[in-house]
Amino acid sequence: MMLLSIVLYLVLVAAVLMYRPPLLVGSLLVIAGTLLLTVFESGMWWLLLPTLAVLAILNVPEWRRRLLVAPVYELLRKAMPPMSDTEREALEAGTTWWEKDLFSGRPDWERFAAIRPPRLTEREQSFMDNEVEQLCSRLNEWDVQERQDLSPEVWESLRKFGFFGLIIPESFGGRDFSPYAQSRIMSKIASRSLTAAVTAMVPNSLGPGELLVKYGTEEQKQRWLPGLADGSELPCFGLTGPEAGSDAGAIPDLGVVCKGEFEGSEVIGLRLNFHKRWITLAPVATVVGLAFQLRDPDGLLGDPDKVDYGITCALLPADHPGVEAGRRHNPGAPFMNGPVMGRDVFIPVDWIIGGPAMAGKGWRMLIECLGAGRGVSLPSLATASAAMCYLTVGAYARIRRQFNLEVGKFEGVQEVTAEIAAGAYTLEAMRELVTRGLEEGTPAVLTAMAKYHATERMRVLVNHGMDVVGGRGIQLGPRNFLGPAYHSLPVAITVEGANILTRSLMIFGQGAIRCHPYLIDEMESLALEPDEGLDVFEPIFMGHLGHIASNAVRLLWYGLGGALLSPVPGNANDFSRRWYQRINHLSVALATCADVALGVLGGELKRRELLSARLGDAHSQMLIACSILKYHVTQPASSAADAHAAYALQQALYSAQQALLAYCDNFPRRWLGLLLRIISFPLGRALLPPADNLVRQLGDLIMEPNPVREALAAHVYLSKDPEDAVGRVETTYQLLLSVDEAWQTVLHARDKGELEAEDFDAALREAVDKGLIREQDLEPLREYDARRFDCLLTDHFEQLG
Known part of the structure; x- marks a missing residue:
C-alpha cells in the first residue's frame, strides 16, 4: 500500500508539472492529493511535510525571493559573460518563426497546419514561362567556361529582362518578386548555368539593392534603384577581406569622419581606407557597397562624447577617385569575383546608406539582409543541383550497363542514388517552407539552417553523383552534365559565412x-x-x-x-x-x-x-x-x-x-x-x-518515370537538345523508355544464347526473324543503341591550355 501511495504521489506531481496550471492552483492540487493519500496510508505524512515546505517557499513572495530568486539572480549576474555590440545586434536583428515552436518542446501543430505553401503569382509565373525560359535557352555552361565569362547576349538578357532587379519595388522599375519566386528563378537558371545564377543572384541578395530598399534615404533610392533595376548599374558589396571572412564583424577597414572637398565645396564626409577580397561582381560593378568601422574623433556627427560608432555601410560609384577594382580572382567557376581596395577615399557623409542617422548601424542592417543570401539564393543553387542530379544521374544509371545489368540496379549504387532521390525531395520541401517563412519576416536562425543544410546536402549529393557516373563526370567538356556543379561546390559552402561557422556557432548560438x-x-x-x-x-x-x-x-x-x-x-x-x-x-x-x-x-x-x-x-x-x-x-x-x-x-x-x-x-x-x-x-x-527495402525502392524509382521526377523536372530547365550536355542524357533516357520492352527482350535473349549473331545489328535482325521483337522495333532499337553509346562518351581535345 505504501509503494502504491508513493507511485500515486509521483504521478500527481508529474501531472501538475506537465500541464502547468497556475502556481497556486497546482500547489493546492498537490496538497489536496497528498492529504487524501495520508487517509489511506498514514506513512505518507513524511512526504506531505517536505512538500508543504517546498510549496510554501514557492508561493510566499518574500520567502521565494529571499531563498530562491535573489540567489539565482546574483549567481547569473556574475556568471553572465559580457556581450559585444556585434553579438547584441546579431541577436536583436531579424525575427523568429516556426523554428521557435520546435525549440520550445511544445510545437503548436495547429499553427503549423495553418501555414500555407508559397505559390507564384500570375506575374511571377509569366516571368518564369517567358523571360527565364528565354534566358536559359541562351545559356551554355561550356561556352561560359571557355569564355571565362557570360556571353554578351546573356549579359544583355539579364539586363533587358530585369533579372538584376527582382527585389526592387515596381515603383523604381523592379520586379518586386516574392522570396519563393526569387528562389524558383535562381534554381532554373542554376540548372542551366551556375555561373549565370551566381551573377543574377548577387544583386538580389546581400548588397546595395536590398540595403537601399530597406534603409536608404529617398534621395538615395531615387539616385540608385532605377539603374540597379534595369541593369545599367551593377552592384557589388565589399564585406569580407584578408583578415575578416566569416567573422565579418571584425573588419579592420576604417572610415574616419572629417571635413574635405567634394564637387568644389567643403563638406563633412568620411576618409575611407579599405581592402576587400572575394567580392562577387567587383570586376564589373559600377556601384560599390562597403562595410567599415566608423570613427568620429572630432564629434562632427553631433555627439562629442561618441567616437567609435561601429560598423557602417556606405554606397559609392566604382569609378570614384581612389577606388581600385577591376582585377579578378579565380574561384574555380568563371563568375566575376575580385578585390575592391581604396586608400584615402573621401566621400560625403550623405553616402552612408540611410544617411548620417544610420552611422554605426551597419551590422544590424547586414544581419537583417543576410536572409536573402542564406535563405533564398544559396539554397536555390543547392536545390537545382540536387534536382539535376536526380534527373541526370537517375537517367544515366538506367542507360549505363555493367555486368549485363543497369548500374542503377546494383545495391551498392542504390545506396547513394536513394540518397540523391531523397535529398532532392528534401531540398525542394525546404525551399517551400523557408521561403514561406521569409515572406513573414527575416528569421535569421531559419535562414542559417537553410544555408548550412542545403549546401551541405548539395555537397553530398553531387559527390554521390560523381561516384555513380565516374569518368563521365570527371572529364570536362561540352558533354559533361555534372562537372560544373562539382566545381562550384566550394563557393556554396564558403560564402555567406563558412559552413563550419554557421553550424558550430550560429544555428544554436542564435x-x-x-x-x-x-x-x-x-x-x-x-x-x-x-x-x-x-x-x-x-x-x-x-x-x-x-x-x-x-x-x-x-x-x-x-x-x-x-x-x-x-x-x-x-x-x-x-x-x-x-x-x-x-x-x-x-x-x-x-x-x-x-x-x-x-x-x-x-x-x-x-x-x-x-x-x-x-x-x-x-x-x-x-x-x-x-x-x-x-x-x-x-x-x-x-x-x-x-x-x-x-x-x-x-x-x-x-x-x-x-x-x-x-x-x-x-x-x-x-x-x-x-x-x-x-x-x-x-x-x-x-x-x-x-531500411534496405526503402533504399532499393528509391534506387529503382530514381530510374523510372514517377510523380516526384516530374515535379522536380518542372522546376529546372531540362533541355531536349540531343547535342546539349543534359539534353543528350535526357533524350536518350526518354528513347530508352519508349523501346525498353523490346530492348530488354533482345538483351536477355543474347544473355541466354538464344541469339547467335555477335554483331549487335545482326542480332537485332535475328531477333526479328525469330519473332522475339517486331519489325517496327528494329529502327528505334538501332537508333537507341547508337544514342546510348554516344551518351557514354566523354570529350577529348587536340591540345589543352
Whole structure:
C-alpha cells in the first residue's frame, strides 16, 4: 500500500508539472492529493511535510525571493559573460518563426497546419514561362567556361529582362518578386548555368539593392534603384577581406569622419581606407557597397562624447577617385569575383546608406539582409543541383550497363542514388517552407539552417553523383552534365559565412537565445540595475522553472510511451501522424538538453562548439522533417511521393536523435549526460536509419518515370537538345523508355544464347526473324543503341591550355 501511495504521489506531481496550471492552483492540487493519500496510508505524512515546505517557499513572495530568486539572480549576474555590440545586434536583428515552436518542446501543430505553401503569382509565373525560359535557352555552361565569362547576349538578357532587379519595388522599375519566386528563378537558371545564377543572384541578395530598399534615404533610392533595376548599374558589396571572412564583424577597414572637398565645396564626409577580397561582381560593378568601422574623433556627427560608432555601410560609384577594382580572382567557376581596395577615399557623409542617422548601424542592417543570401539564393543553387542530379544521374544509371545489368540496379549504387532521390525531395520541401517563412519576416536562425543544410546536402549529393557516373563526370567538356556543379561546390559552402561557422556557432548560438521562450528576457533583466532587474527577473525565472519541469516530465512520458498520445495537427493522416509524434518527442528532448546546457555551462557553452553544433543539428533536422511533412501533404498523393518522404523523414529524424545522443554522451558532467540520455530515450534508440527495402525502392524509382521526377523536372530547365550536355542524357533516357520492352527482350535473349549473331545489328535482325521483337522495333532499337553509346562518351581535345 505504501509503494502504491508513493507511485500515486509521483504521478500527481508529474501531472501538475506537465500541464502547468497556475502556481497556486497546482500547489493546492498537490496538497489536496497528498492529504487524501495520508487517509489511506498514514506513512505518507513524511512526504506531505517536505512538500508543504517546498510549496510554501514557492508561493510566499518574500520567502521565494529571499531563498530562491535573489540567489539565482546574483549567481547569473556574475556568471553572465559580457556581450559585444556585434553579438547584441546579431541577436536583436531579424525575427523568429516556426523554428521557435520546435525549440520550445511544445510545437503548436495547429499553427503549423495553418501555414500555407508559397505559390507564384500570375506575374511571377509569366516571368518564369517567358523571360527565364528565354534566358536559359541562351545559356551554355561550356561556352561560359571557355569564355571565362557570360556571353554578351546573356549579359544583355539579364539586363533587358530585369533579372538584376527582382527585389526592387515596381515603383523604381523592379520586379518586386516574392522570396519563393526569387528562389524558383535562381534554381532554373542554376540548372542551366551556375555561373549565370551566381551573377543574377548577387544583386538580389546581400548588397546595395536590398540595403537601399530597406534603409536608404529617398534621395538615395531615387539616385540608385532605377539603374540597379534595369541593369545599367551593377552592384557589388565589399564585406569580407584578408583578415575578416566569416567573422565579418571584425573588419579592420576604417572610415574616419572629417571635413574635405567634394564637387568644389567643403563638406563633412568620411576618409575611407579599405581592402576587400572575394567580392562577387567587383570586376564589373559600377556601384560599390562597403562595410567599415566608423570613427568620429572630432564629434562632427553631433555627439562629442561618441567616437567609435561601429560598423557602417556606405554606397559609392566604382569609378570614384581612389577606388581600385577591376582585377579578378579565380574561384574555380568563371563568375566575376575580385578585390575592391581604396586608400584615402573621401566621400560625403550623405553616402552612408540611410544617411548620417544610420552611422554605426551597419551590422544590424547586414544581419537583417543576410536572409536573402542564406535563405533564398544559396539554397536555390543547392536545390537545382540536387534536382539535376536526380534527373541526370537517375537517367544515366538506367542507360549505363555493367555486368549485363543497369548500374542503377546494383545495391551498392542504390545506396547513394536513394540518397540523391531523397535529398532532392528534401531540398525542394525546404525551399517551400523557408521561403514561406521569409515572406513573414527575416528569421535569421531559419535562414542559417537553410544555408548550412542545403549546401551541405548539395555537397553530398553531387559527390554521390560523381561516384555513380565516374569518368563521365570527371572529364570536362561540352558533354559533361555534372562537372560544373562539382566545381562550384566550394563557393556554396564558403560564402555567406563558412559552413563550419554557421553550424558550430550560429544555428544554436542564435537559436538558443532567439528561440527560447524565456532566455532573452532573462538576459535583458540581468543587464538592468539590481533592484529593477530583480523585479523583472522574478516572473520570467519562475516561468522558466515551470518550463523546465514540464518539459522534463513530458520527455520521460514521451520516451516511455513513444509519444503515442502526443498532439498532432488536425489534418494529420495515417502517413504523417506518427512522424509528428516523433517530432514531439525530439522537440522536448532538445528543449530539455538545451536548458541543461545553458544552466550548467552558462557562458562556457560558447566555447563548447561540438556540443552546441549537435544541438543545432537536432533543431535543424526537426525543421527539415517539418518541411517534408508540409511538402508531402501539399503535393499530389502517390506511392512514389510516400517512399521519398518516408526515406527523407527517417533520415532527418534519425540524424536528430543521433545528434542528441552524441550530446548526452559527450556532456562534460558525465553523470548528468547519462541522466539526460536515460530520460530522453529510456527504451533506447527510438528511430533507425532507412531500411534496405526503402533504399532499393528509391534506387529503382530514381530510374523510372514517377510523380516526384516530374515535379522536380518542372522546376529546372531540362533541355531536349540531343547535342546539349543534359539534353543528350535526357533524350536518350526518354528513347530508352519508349523501346525498353523490346530492348530488354533482345538483351536477355543474347544473355541466354538464344541469339547467335555477335554483331549487335545482326542480332537485332535475328531477333526479328525469330519473332522475339517486331519489325517496327528494329529502327528505334538501332537508333537507341547508337544514342546510348554516344551518351557514354566523354570529350577529348587536340591540345589543352
